[in-house]
Amino acid sequence: MEDFEELVAAIGREKVTGTVALIRYGKTFRGDKVRNAEKFGVAAVLLYSDPADYAPEGTDASHVYPQAEWLPATGAQRGTVYTGKGDPATPGWPSHPGGERLSDEETAKRLPRIPVLPVSYSVAAGIMAHMGGAAVAEGVSDVTTIRNVIGVLPGSHQANRYIILGNHRDAWVFGAADPNSGTTCLLEVARAFGHMAARGWSPRRSIVFASWDAEEYGSWVNGVGEDNAPVLATKAIAYINVDVAVGGGGFHASATPQLDDLIRDVSSQVANPDGPAGQSLLEGWAAEHNVSEPELGRLGGGGSDYAAFLQHLGIAAADTHFGGSYPMYQSVVYDNYHWMATFADPLFKRHVAVAKMMAGVAARLAGDHRLPFNYSAYAAHLGRDVARLQSDLASQGAPPSLSVDPLLVSVSRLLAAAQSIDTEAQHITASSSSSRCTRGRACPMEGASGEGANCGSSKAMDGVNERLFLAERGFLDGHGIGPHYTWFKHLFVICRHHATPCKI
Template sequence: MAIDGTRSTAAYSRFAEEMDIDSDAVEVNTRGGPEESGKLGFIKVCLLARWKLWGVMVLCLLSFLFGFLLTHVMVTSCVKEPGTNPPTPQMSSNGSTEDHQGEGRKFSEVLASHINVHHFKYFLQQFTMHNNTMSHESGSDGSNYDARDIEKTWKAQGFDVTSKIYKVQLTRPNITERSSLVITGGAQPEFNITPDNQEKESLVLPPFTVNSPSGDIDPAAPIFIDYGMAKDFEYLKKEGDLSVEGRVCVFKLGMVQTPILVQRCAEHGGVGVIAFPDPADYANGQGYPNGNSLPSNAFIRDNASPLFGDPRTPSLPSSGGVVDDTNYNITLLPTMIISADDAARLLSVMSFPVAPLEWIGGLSLDGEDAIYNVGSSQSGFQDNGQRMKMSVRNEQVLKDITNVFGTIRGSTEPDRYIIFGCHRDSLTPGAVEPGTGMAVFMELTRLVKQLQLKGWFPRRTIIFASWDGGDDGHIGSTEWVEENKEILNQRAVVYINLDEAVSGQNSFAAEGSAIFAKSILQAISEVNSPDPDMEGQTVLDNWKIKNPGTNEYQLRPLGVNSDATPFLHIAGVPSVDLKYTYSKNGKHIPRYPLWHTSLDTVHYVETFIDTDWQKHRAMTEIAGRLLLMYADDIVLPVDVNDYATVIESYYLKLQETYPDFNLDQLERAVNKFKDAASKFHSSFIQQIDVKNDLQVREANDRLVAVERAFLSSDEKGHMYPQLRHMIYGPSSIGAYEAEGLSPLSYALHLANSTTYEIHEQRLQVVLSSTSVAVEKAANALLVDGLFT
């Protein structure tokens, strides 16, 4: 049924066929009126003629009808057929937005009461251990086994289940010829590093760097550049007149994302990258298994490329082996991540000068503090006879990866999609990421089935997506979004990601679009805090205590480190990543201590992160409440004033940070958006007639259209290629944390730190593109004739 009440004669896309979703839009129900009054007169005449006989017959008929109606009401109150519309709440005279809520919210407490904490460990073991018989990296037997298991589970729960396979390029370590770092010659004994698993019997792949090219660098002259910040390179040039040209850059992990380290090394003429986790950042107490810190002999896996998706086909789906002749200017260098122990040995034998005091961390060598040498000599070593050979041995292989989808068709708006996603693959055991996400994800799907048994069916279509290829650069989610971006751009309402649902004991956190501010604040205010010291208080109470002074309406900006990335930046779908976080205590650590190591096990989760599974319970309830809101509220739980407030705060921060730059153009756009958001909310949303299906449809479409408006026509100044959203993205310094007005912040950073004319020109382009995007968002809230 189309929005005007007419039925379409064709499926709207191959996407609909694959997902088994009909193209029906809003259905407007009509009912016949009462019978003609003439019939009542005829009955009266007959009754007057033979009133006793007719009286008995009427009593019998009334008794029959009463029994029939009573039985019908009792049955239909217990069993609700799919595809029926829920009762429509009546609009109050004062225009309260409480009337915008759907029937689904009435099931919130039912959902919470059915959460079973005993399921979390079962799911965690199911998607990480595989009875110790197989690994589960993307495209592997383990990942395929999990895909089949998910399909069986969802089919048993009554979901419409489909899968999508893509043939993609993956990087894998050469098992027969291993990567190594060898120092020979001089008075020192030979020093040989071969990254390996801490657990020798582990089935996971040996440590390697995704998308790092293979190659030999011999001799490899190392030079230490701290965290790889722009100021660190400047120090080498100004203080020591040291050149990176032809050298292997040695960095500490944590402050700057690995792909940016690779790019900066290449930009300065470097030929290879070595990175390591410094204990000053990664060690906060005893190392695992005696504590929850990263042991000094642990190896981390990461990605060397800033691209996401199949590296052969950026911006295009991997269908039929299509290869895109792209002009992305990406330089990849042989990259190796070593352990802290090996880094201590390497830096100690490198040549003087000793690194600046602020560069020295917590490396230890033979029980003593290790020396952090910069490596100024031509060879990089103290002993002129020493030389280093760096060998990276990776393979590029083509593999089939499988995405699995479980769908519940909406009853009233089946062509509007609420999407929940979590990748299931991991280069390691991956108990925290994505294991905790999969545990919450699978429990959530079970709960939705329980609600259906109790009579609830969503207004909008719900899609549960299990992605493959997450640890290889969000490949599964990216290829699917690239293939279906037009449909998603038109029909997807929100995307909610759960990859790293429980990574610590600190507090709840959400990274994503400000569209979610209202609903998330509502959800976390209704869920009990899992902190044992906060009995009787809510997750919101805990959040405020752990984040003093933070404006609760400002979610953290969304970066590029989850499967939410392609949804936001390619299709413009409002996206959010939910998690319970690890407390970094001011240290430079990307996620949590054992991230992407072979020590990220079920034992680690149940011993040091969530011993009673209450954080998993809280995250499941939060996700469930959001699902009920977005899938069933008549008017979406969005206040665009929240988005306006957030963008204004980003603008004011940039204005304060860069006072010498004229940002008046953006200021005018922000003020226009604020004004449009305020009028739209007060003059349209608060006055909406929830019984008017077309008006509700218009309101919801325009709320979601705000996010689409922030997409630029192409990549405009982002630090990472492929990114198109002008509000959210990675930090201007390359940190793992994201930043508001990301491309503009990056352009300002470059223009402020250099005198190159090209950076001034780039700033003007990005400033104009950002201002236009904000104005487009304002226009999405304005309709001709609506305001005067």
């Protein structure tokens, strides 16, 4: 927005209106760039990837794909420019054949009203000297059926409580990294759990495997957040997301804070694909950042399928992957198997590590007697955020009336509640350990790890677990986080709309 304001101030709005804007990818969501261009009367937008970001070693043939991992001059990044969520013709309700839909005119108001085209940086470099060419074809609008594919491994104790593992399978072109690296991991985890189930194993709680459609168009988990909201809000324990599982080196994990300890614990049991023999993923992760205990990131950008679960429904969520922003992101043809096998993961060991992380986290969430949620860690994290806010206010000379005291009180209450429920769970566990169940494998209290428990304590621990997984819903505001962001309801996962950075 600031760039357009400066441009108007420099040359006048009349010289901006009706122009074609050549806009660089970066910093903000591409859809926001287009929306801002519309506000200033721009007639069309061309989006390009800056070689400074996508080919930092140089643009000559020896420094770009296929000789290197970076984006070549002919690569153009695709992606949705829709700034909403779900089907734009059914905002806030399920999209079904024959169901109520907005008129074409009303739907059009929710979409960009100017043409938008991604171009390569070679085109961007010479475009001002080569204006013209054939007339632009008329835009095409159509309604298409999307298909989410769902598989369920029923739980033996609480079949109506769900651990959901999800990945979108639609890609702009080949999608070796986005999303097929994640699809590969999801399918392998499903295969492994299916093999275990065939040999007689079953989780305590149901595990759901979900292959989502139409994520790249902005319809994140379309039909799930709306059609199944009542079920998910009361029965979904956690959502484990995988999108770009592998886009290069460097392990990254993000989660809601009550899952931090679980993620670290599972990573200590997975081999580091890029480290020496015997080194765990946790050890390599910590060494990469030169810390004793690595910090997890937070899910808040809204750019993947976790958004509907966490930001809209308040369901605990996690995501693990290798590589940050990779240079072939949504490029025309170069996000392919050759690029993946040559540069991103030649031996596919990183894929194996992500699959093991997903499987380990899912097995714990679906099988542990007590859900491995740590709300004391959640309270500690929020306490640090409030302390930073307090320091920022003081450094900026904020008036005394602007106080963080109510936040400090709330965090203190959360910590006290977390410690109380931890104590309650410990008492139940101690009771069950002193009087182990003798009913054998048929007992519903036998966990995925083979642990026994007193059947009489089953309902007591179930009650604890209900409070643990429903606690995340307490961070939701039914009215949304702002007048223009009613879909985003999570008060502690706050992001500028569609921007990647987030605060919790």
